[in-house]
Amino acid sequence: MTATPKGDRRVASKARARGRDRERRPIEDPNAPIITRRLTKRYGDFVAVDALDLEVHAGEIFGLLGQNGAGKTTTILMLLGLTEPSGGGARVVGLDPTRKPLEVKRHVGYLPDSVGFYDGMTGRENLRYTAKLNGLDRRAAAVKIDEVLEQVGMTERADTKVETYSRGMLQRLGIADALVKDPSVLILDEPTTAIDPIGVIEILDMLRGLVRDRGLAVLLSSHLLSQVQSVCDRVGIFAAGQMIGVGSVPQLAEQFGEESARIEVGFEDGGADARASIAKQLGEIPGVDEVIAPTQPGEAFVLVTKPDAARAVRQAALRNAASANLGLSSIRETVPSLDDIYRRAVRQAGLHTRRAAA
Amino acid sequence: MSANATAAPATPAPAETKATTTADRPIRSGWLTIASKELSDHVLSSRFYVLLIVLGIAALIPLYFAAERIRSLAEGATGSPAVFLALFVIQPEGVDLGPINFTVNAFVAIAAPLLGVAFGFDAVNGERHQGTLPRLLSQPIHRDDVINGKFAAGLGAIALALAALLLFVVGFGMLRLGIGPSLEEVLRLLSWFGLTLLYVGLWLAFGTLLSVVIRRAATSALVGFGVWLFVALPIAGPLLAALLGQFLASGATTAADYYGTVQWVQRLLPGQLYGEASAALLTPGVTSVSSADLYKVATLPSNDTVLSFDQSLLIVWPHLVILFALMVGCFALAYARFMRQEVRA
Numbered sequence: 200m201t202a203t204p205k206g207d208r209r210v211a212s213k214a215r216a217r218g219r220d221r222e223r224r225p226i227e228d229p230n231a232p233i234i235t236r237r238l239t240k241r242y243g244d245f246v247a248v249d250a251l252d253l254e255v256h257a258g259e260i261f262g263l264l265g266q267n268g269a270g271k272t273t274t275i276l277m278l279l280g281l282t283e284p285s286g287g288g289a290r291v292v293g294l295d296p297t298r299k300p301l302e303v304k305r306h307v308g309y310l311p312d313s314v315g316f317y318d319g320m321t322g323r324e325n326l327r328y329t330a331k332l333n334g335l336d337r338r339a340a341a342v343k344i345d346e347v348l349e350q351v352g353m354t355e356r357a358d359t360k361v362e363t364y365s366r367g368m369l370q371r372l373g374i375a376d377a378l379v380k381d382p383s384v385l386i387l388d389e390p391t392t393a394i395d396p397i398g399v400i401e402i403l404d405m406l407r408g409l410v411r412d413r414g415l416a417v418l419l420s421s422h423l424l425s426q427v428q429s430v431c432d433r434v435g436i437f438a439a440g441q442m443i444g445v446g447s448v449p450q451l452a453e454q455f456g457e458e459s460a461r462i463e464v465g466f467e468d469g470g471a472d473a474r475a476s477i478a479k480q481l482g483e484i485p486g487v488d489e490v491i492a493p494t495q496p497g498e499a500f501v502l503v504t505k506p507d508a509a510r511a512v513r514q515a516a517l518r519n520a521a522s523a524n525l526g527l528s529s530i531r532e533t534v535p536s537l538d539d540i541y542r543r544a545v546r547q548a549g550l551h552t553r554r555a556a557a
Numbered sequence: 558m559s560a561n562a563t564a565a566p567a568t569p570a571p572a573e574t575k576a577t578t579t580a581d582r583p584i585r586s587g588w589l590t591i592a593s594k595e596l597s598d599h600v601l602s603s604r605f606y607v608l609l610i611v612l613g614i615a616a617l618i619p620l621y622f623a624a625e626r627i628r629s630l631a632e633g634a635t636g637s638p639a640v641f642l643a644l645f646v647i648q649p650e651g652v653d654l655g656p657i658n659f660t661v662n663a664f665v666a667i668a669a670p671l672l673g674v675a676f677g678f679d680a681v682n683g684e685r686h687q688g689t690l691p692r693l694l695s696q697p698i699h700r701d702d703v704i705n706g707k708f709a710a711g712l713g714a715i716a717l718a719l720a721a722l723l724l725f726v727v728g729f730g731m732l733r734l735g736i737g738p739s740l741e742e743v744l745r746l747l748s749w750f751g752l753t754l755l756y757v758g759l760w761l762a763f764g765t766l767l768s769v770v771i772r773r774a775a776t777s778a779l780v781g782f783g784v785w786l787f788v789a790l791p792i793a794g795p796l797l798a799a800l801l802g803q804f805l806a807s808g809a810t811t812a813a814d815y816y817g818t819v820q821w822v823q824r825l826l827p828g829q830l831y832g833e834a835s836a837a838l839l840t841p842g843v844t845s846v847s848s849a850d851l852y853k854v855a856t857l858p859s860n861d862t863v864l865s866f867d868q869s870l871l872i873v874w875p876h877l878v879i880l881f882a883l884m885v886g887c888f889a890l891a892y893a894r895f896m897r898q899e900v901r902a
Contacts, residue, residue, distance in 0.1 A: 272901065279695055281900045301697045309695035312901070315688020319598075331590050332696040376692065 230293075231256050232384045232416040233278060237287030240273050240440075247273045249440035250287060255416050257383070260406060262427050263420040264541065265437035271420035272312055274437075275388050278418075279309055292383060305333065308377030312388040314369060318362040322353060322372050325361060326379055333380040340379075347375040351405060367398035374405070385409070387419040391426050403430040424537040434537070436544045443548040444540075452535050455544040460509040461533045464516050465499040467526030480523060484515040499529060587698030591706025592713070599676060599714035608672055612722050615668035619661045620726055623647045624733045641738040642745060644730045645839050661726060662835055663791075666828060669753055670760040670789045672718055674781035676711035677764020679774040680704070681895060686774060691900050704765065704895050708888060711761045716754055723750055744866045749838045752873070755880045756831040760785070762887035769895045789828055798823045827883055834876035837869050 226234060233255035240248040248270040255261040263271050276282040278291050280300030289296055292306040316325045323344060330340035348354045351371040356364070364372065370390060377385055390406075391399045407430060410417055421427045428434075428448055436444040436451065444451050466477055478492040481500060486508030491501040504512045509532060520527040535543075599605055623644050645661045681704065684690040694700060723746065731737050738746065764781050771777035788794045802819030823829040841863040864872070 276900055281691070281694055301699070304695055305697040307695070309692070311688070311691035311695070313688055314692060316692075317598075317687065317689060328590075328594055329692075329696060331594075332587060332693075332698055334697070373692070380696075 227254055228256055233261075233289070233291055233418060235274075235278070235287065235289040238274070238277060238284055238289050239286035240270070240277060240282065241285040246440050248277070248284075251440075251442055253435060253442065253445075255384075255418050257416045258410060258414045259432040260410055260417040260419065260430055262431035262434040263418060263437055264422070264424050264427070264434050264537065265420075266422050269422075269437045270440040271422075271437060272388055275309075275386055275418070275420060278386060279304060279307060305380065306382055307384045307386055308380060308382035310370075310373045310377045310385075310387040310390055313393070314373035314376075316361040316364075316369065316372060316376075319360065321358050321360055322364070322368075322375075323348070323357040325372070326357075326376055329376050329379050335379075343379055343381070344375075347378040350378065350409070351375045352401075367394045367402075370394055370398075370402060371405075374402070378409075383415065385415050385417045387417065389421055390419055391421060391423060399426055403427070406430060424541055428537040436541055438541075438545045438548065441548070444544045448537060448540070451537075451540050451544070455540045455547060456506065456535060460504050460506045462502040462504065462509060462513055462516070463499040463529065463531055463533055464502060464520075464527070465497075465529035466520070467528055468496040469526075470496075477525065480519060481516065484512055484519065486512045486515075587696070587702035588706035588709065591693075591698070591702055592709040595707050595710030596713045599710060600717065604675055605714060605718070608675055609718050609721065611671065612665070612668050612718060613725065615664040616661050616722055616726055619664050620644060620729060623661060624730065627734065641730060641734070641736060641742050642839050642841075644726060644734075645749075646836065662839055663832075665722070665753065666756075666832055666835065667789050667791070669719065669757045670785050670828075671782075672715045673711075673757040673760025673762075674764040674778075674785055676714050677708075677761045677766075678768055678778045678781045680707040680711070680765050680768040682768045682772055682774050682777060685772065694900055700896055701892065704769075704892055708761065708765055711765070712754070712758055715757050715761060719750060719753055719757070741866050745838055745841075745869070748866075748870060749835055752831065752834050752838060752877060752880070755877065755884060756827065759827055759880060759884040759887060762884050762891060766887055766891035766894070769891045769898070788826055794826055795823065795828060798826055798829070827880060830876045830880055834873035834880075837873045841865075841869060 226236070231254045233253065235251050235253040238248060238251040238253070239246070251270075251274060253263075253274075263274065265271055273282060277284050278289055278296055280296035280303055283297055291303045294303050296303045316322070317328075320328075326344045326347070327340055330343060335343060344357075345354075348357050351374050353368065353371050353375060356368060361369070361372070374387070374390070377387070387406075390402060394402065403426075406417060406419075409415055419427065419431070431448070433445065433447050434451065435442050444454060446454065464481070466473075468474075474492055478490050478500065481487060481502060482490045484502075486504050487502050488505070489503040491503070493500060502512060502516065513530065513532065516530060517527070519525075623646075626647055627643055647660065679686075681690070684693060684703075690703075693703060727738065727746070763784070764777075767777040767781050768774070771780065786793060799819060799822075802822035805818055805822060820829075824833075
């Protein structure tokens with residue numbers, strides 16, 4: 200965060216401020232568990248979060264996506280009342296976190312970035328401490344702890360010391376810890392970082408289940424975009440302290456999509472000459488702007504078209520293959536990944552994609 | 558410090574808030590929960606036992622010699638008002654450690670600050686290092702509950718260790734001398750206990766301050782013990798203070814002036830304040846803390862020049878107030894820094 204060069208963001212934000220002041224987003228759902236309006240955090244000249252408008256609804260998983268240093272953690276800390284905003288405001292479960300931090304924190308479960316526990320205590324003892332801090336009496340705590348440990352699949356290891364846990368287990372215990380207080384909002388900061396791929400899938404599945412069963416509102420932040428793409432109902436693309444795009448992944452793909460769609464078409468290989476003639480044939484299909492022919496046998500041809508012509512081109516490619524008796528092996532439209540969308544969104548917004556020191 | 562912790566949870570949640578199981582119940586003051594967890598951590602830690610042993614040894618050696626000597630002197634001191642307390646302050650014959658007094662009192666003065674530094678140096682940066690601080694602060698507690706609770710727990714652990722030591726010395730004395738302390742002596746011991754707790758509390762506050770300011774626990778431990786070596790060991794800081802005092806006092810015309818200036822400089826170190834106050838509390842024969850006669854009374858007090866307990870307390874009252882103020886000031890500094898710090902590293 201602090202390692203980010205100061206100048207960049209300051210200049211960028213000033214340039215944008217002019218245009219942005221006009222549009223003030225109306226609140227869609229006044230009962231949304233998380234609402235921010237023009238939420239801003241400055242550290243001296245450095246703008247960490249720049250007039251952020253955000254809304255997270257009950258029963259959805261919202262992904263706050265951005266690089267390291269984009270301002271995700273700062274935003275989260277402001278939502279919890281752990282850092283004071285320099286401007287704008289937030290309402291979490293209907294309350295202002297700056298003025299009523301205790302009430303907000305009672306309803307919000309929080310999994311911090313690289314969560315830690317007391318090494319010398321067991322997982323269960325750590326959760327018991329959290330329960331106690333939340334005012335649960337001994338019996339209610341014991342019941343609750345059993346329940347959340349079961350939910351995150353940590354029941355077997357709950358009574359061993361935390362120092363023996365793997366990173367993934369700590370992360371699960373962290374989610375259990377956030378659930379002990381029976382929150383209506385769950386805020387997860389980088390829940391999948393430093394976890395093996397299977398662990399990531401397990402954790403994301405678990406989150407889905409939690410939202411389904413409890414109707415929680417979940418805000419999760421991540422810099423591993425493609426990893427959380429599948430689990431989020433909506434995502435917000437966050438760069439240099441600004442939200443440059445909000446919506447479901449297909450919506451964003453549309454908003455930040457290229458002026459072209461891509462269709463991959465694979466044929467049984469018939470040598471270099473055959474590839475050249477196929478390329479020529481494909482190029483004659485109306486609507487195809489460009490054909491990228493494979494250089495290696497087995498690779499697919501890529502047809503670049505206008506987005507609205509994609510469907511017609513796909514049909515024509517199939518027809519042509521059938522009539523010319525070509526061995527068609529595959530055909531699919533490539534969906535842009537969240538990483539592509541992110542890159543494009545950042546470029547369109549005119550913001551620097553910087554490598555912040557992690 | 559509990560005022561804000563109790564007030565806020567009682568505030569009724571606004572109507573738009575979803576009621577969950579925990580919503581409407583006031584939560585026990587967070588600092589108490591934190592303090593009880595920290596105290597049990599301290600008492601179960603190996604750190605606690607190591608310090609108990611160090612403190613025990615520091616007290617045991619001079620205690621043994623003092624008891625030897627007291628027996629030989631006891632016949633001549635029948636009717637002395639504080640034979641029992643002499644266990645803490647009497648110098649054995651033929652042992653000379655230069656500037657270090659070879660008494661229980663003096664050894665405790667050296668070793669006890671260790672307790673303060675040891676229970677304070679990793680209070681906050683330890684939480685940071687483990688990554689537990691953000692999690693802890695995201696619970697429905699005030700931020701100051703963390704530092705208040707930790708300070709209270711440290712003070713509790715120190716009180717336990719000191720009480721154990723005090724009872725050990727008293728028990729040893731009763732066995733060895735065959736007499737128990739009188740009521741006056743019990744009062745003096747209790748007030749000495751309070752004084753020592755205050756002094757160690759100052760060191761605890763200092764350790765806590767280090768833990769807030771310095772990010773690495775190892776560094777803050779080094780700094781803490783370094784300062785301890787310099788300030789608490791009589792061969793370092795106090796010796797320098799005495800030399801500096803003597804240098805500044807070299808122009809003095811009267812002995813009173815001379816000693817006054819020296820003492821004034823020495824009192825810049827809190828250890829000096831503690832030493833003076835503890836000598837006056839443990840020795841009824843010390844009738845003033847304002848001049849050189851303070852340390853001359855190392856033998857059994859005679860009957861003619863002694864103070865009653867309340868008079869002794871009166872002459873050390875300024876010392877107690879200053880030590881208390883130092884402790885509070887040091888803690889306030891740590892508190893203020895902690896409240897303003899960013900949650901993450």
